[in-house]
Amino acid sequence: MSSSHAFAGNPQTExxxxxxxxxxxxxxxxxxxxxxxxxxxxxxxxLHATPDPMSFSGKPHALNLVNDxxxxxxxxxxxxxxxxxxxxxxxESMFSKLRDSLNDxxxxxxxxxxxxxx
Numbered sequence: 001m002s003s004s005h006a007f008a009g010n011p012q013t014e015x016x017x018x019x020x021x022x023x024x025x026x027x028x029x030x031x032x033x034x035x036x037x038x039x040x041x042x043x044x045x046x047l048h049a050t051p052d053p054m055s056f057s058g059k060p061h062a063l064n065l066v067n068d069x070x071x072x073x074x075x076x077x078x079x080x081x082x083x084x085x086x087x088x089x090x091x092e093s094m095f096s097k098l099r100d101s102l103n104d105x106x107x108x109x110x111x112x113x114x115x116x117x118x
Contacts, residue, residue, distance in 0.1 A: 029095045030084055036102050037077050043115055044069050065112055076101055
């Protein structure tokens with residue numbers, strides 16, 4: 001048997017797995033925020049694709065609201081991209097502000113357009 005084989009229990013020959021690769025699937029706040037942004041984008045895209053303006057409960061300003069929401073979602077996505085580049089504690093502060101912003105966007109979509117996002 002060659003010396004390149006790894007034996008369990010022998011710390012000099014055990015294969016080491018980087019901890020970072022094991023944590024890949026763990027919950028990360030940026031993943032949660034990114035998923036929420038994607039969901040909001042899908043909801044707004046489906047509203048914009050609706051050909052009948054009457055489907056917005058008779059609100060003539062709904063298409064303007066959809067365009068406004070689309071712009072805010074794009075801005076949120078850009079903020080997330082910037083936040084990912086920051087280091088702590090500023091990073092967590094940006095995540096918190098972005099979380100609040102997404103809560104507001106979800107609330108606006110639910111109240112003005114009658115669409116539940118969660």
